[in-house]
Amino acid sequence: MELRQLNTFRTVAYTLNFTRAAEALNYVPSNVTMQIKALEEELGVRLFDRLGKQLLLTDAGQRLLVHVREVFDKLDEARSDVHSGETLGGTLTVSANEVVCAYRLPAVFRRFRSRHPGVRLIFRSVANQELKQALFDGAADIVYVLDEPVRSGVLGAEPLAEERFRLFAAPDHPLAGRPKLHAEDFRGEVLLTNEKGCPYRTMFDRSFERQGIDDMTYLEFQSAEAIKQCAVSGIGIAFLPEIVARTEVERGELEVLAYALPDLNVRTQMLWHKGRWISPVMLSFMEAAREVFAWPNEDENVGNGINSIENAGRASL
Numbered sequence: 001m002e003l004r005q006l007n008t009f010r011t012v013a014y015t016l017n018f019t020r021a022a023e024a025l026n027y028v029p030s031n032v033t034m035q036i037k038a039l040e041e042e043l044g045v046r047l048f049d050r051l052g053k054q055l056l057l058t059d060a061g062q063r064l065l066v067h068v069r070e071v072f073d074k075l076d077e078a079r080s081d082v083h084s085g086e087t088l089g090g091t092l093t094v095s096a097n098e099v100v101c102a103y104r105l106p107a108v109f110r111r112f113r114s115r116h117p118g119v120r121l122i123f124r125s126v127a128n129q130e131l132k133q134a135l136f137d138g139a140a141d142i143v144y145v146l147d148e149p150v151r152s153g154v155l156g157a158e159p160l161a162e163e164r165f166r167l168f169a170a171p172d173h174p175l176a177g178r179p180k181l182h183a184e185d186f187r188g189e190v191l192l193t194n195e196k197g198c199p200y201r202t203m204f205d206r207s208f209e210r211q212g213i214d215d216m217t218y219l220e221f222q223s224a225e226a227i228k229q230c231a232v233s234g235i236g237i238a239f240l241p242e243i244v245a246r247t248e249v250e251r252g253e254l255e256v257l258a259y260a261l262p263d264l265n266v267r268t269q270m271l272w273h274k275g276r277w278i279s280p281v282m283l284s285f286m287e288a289a290r291e292v293f294a295w296p297n298e299d300e301n302v303g304n305g306i307n308s309i310e311n312a313g314r315a316s317l
Contacts, residue, residue, distance in 0.1 A: 001042060003075075006068050008035040009047065013065050014139045016055045069138045073277045091120040092281045096144035097128040099224050103243045104161070104268055104293075105144065112288040119281055127222075128198045135273045141282055143271045144289075146241070147199050156274050158286075159267045160293040163241045165200065167257040168249070170234040181259040183211040190217045190236030192227045203264045204239055228254075241266075268293075 012021040012032065022029040040047050047061035057065065096105055101123065109121065126134055128147070134140040135155060150157035169176045175185060186208070194201050208216070219236060221227050224244050231238035231245075232253045238245070248254040270289055272278065 001039065003071075005035045005039045006071060008032055009039055009061075010065065010068050010072065010138075012036060012048070012055070013057055013061065013068075014137070016057075018055070065138065069276070089118045090279070090281050091122060092142070092285055093122045093124065093140050094142050094144070094285070095124045095126045095131055095134050095140040097131065097146060098125060099146060099241060099244060100144045100268055101125055102225075103241075107292045108285070108289045111292055112285050115288070116281070116284060132271065135271060138276075141272070141276075141279075142285060145269050145271060146266055147269060148203075148265055149267065150269055150271060154274055156272045158270045158290075160270055160289060161268045163243070163266045163268055165204070165239060165261055165264055165266065166242055166245070167259055167261065168228075168231050168238045168240060168245050168254040169236075169257055170232060171252060171255050172234065173237070173255075175237070175257055176255045179258060181257055183208060183213050183259075185259075186213060186237070187215050188217075190219060192219050192221065192230050192236045192238045194224065194227065194239075195220045195222060200264055200266045201239075203266075204261075207262045 008021065008025060008027070011024050012018060015021045015024065018029050018032050018036075021027075022032045025032065036047065043060070043064070045060040046058050047064060049056045049058055094105070105123075109123075112119075113121065124134075124140065126140070126143070128145060131140075131143040131145045132150075132155065134143055144160075146163055149159065171177070175181060175189070178185075193204065196202070196205075208214070217236075219230070221230075224240060227238045227240060228245055228248065230236065232248060237257065238254070245254050249256065270286060272282070272286075
């Protein structure tokens with residue numbers, strides 16, 4: 001087995017697409033197919049199943065991927081040791097959901113890039129509920145999740161910021177401007193939320209279910225930006241983290257509704273796999289994240305609180 005073949009196999013296993021793997025490796029697709037075929041012939045097993053246009057790892061492929069990850073981790077460790085004290089290089093793959101990517105990580109990327117311009121930084125946007133699996137699959141080195149405090153014997157987890165959620169509506173919405181709202185006031189309203197499956201949506205649903213409110217209409221979106229813009233247009237009431245709607249509240253396009261959501265205990269957290277070697281590149285990126293979240297005022301779009309929304313919320317509650 002050649003390292004080139006193993007690297008090609010690893011890339012196809014992560015992308016589950018020959019064309020995307022070829023683009024990532026700067027190969028023509030036929031070269032990728034040829035390498036995988038040669039590896040399968042050498043091992044005497046099928047590594048991928050092809051179901052129509054869908055590509056899946058076989059059981060043998062999944063077992064091989066575990067060993068291939070270990071091989072490349074060891075190689076990275078060896079390179080780091082040989083080049084100790086020199087400028088950091090290599091590749092780092094980071095994943096997060098849309099909210100964390102758009103409103104939390106840009107300042108981290110900027111700080112890290114200013115220190116290590118030679119590192120190839122790859123970002124993959126992943127649905128919140130799929131981020132932990134990306135670590136198990138080896139598709140990401142570090143992930144950032146919006147979730148309840150993560151406790152795992154396999155994954156390392158570090159909370160970086162508490163994320164407060166609010167209900168937002170356009171200024172001309174019937175519930176906007178009222179000094180205090182109760183759960184009963186939301187009967188028959190249209191609520192704009194993310195899709196079912198992520199932790200904070202589940203907690204949000206339970207908060208109304210406990211009070212017997214079940215006759216609201218839900219419009220579900222994959223994008224927080226879509227939720228926000230629909231609220232601005234007056235379509236309904238948005239359930240969002242404070243940080244997402246900061247600019248719209250400051251411009252007067254949205255108002256914080258005077259309804260006290262229960263403590264959802266959701267945090268932006270940095271996760272990594274404890275079983276993998278933590279390279280100097282990973283350590284440096286993790287430290288950049290800690291610095292940015294610890295001193296939010298130094299970087300735009302990062303913070304543990306949003307003054308304008310906090311003040312609006314206090315005034316209305």
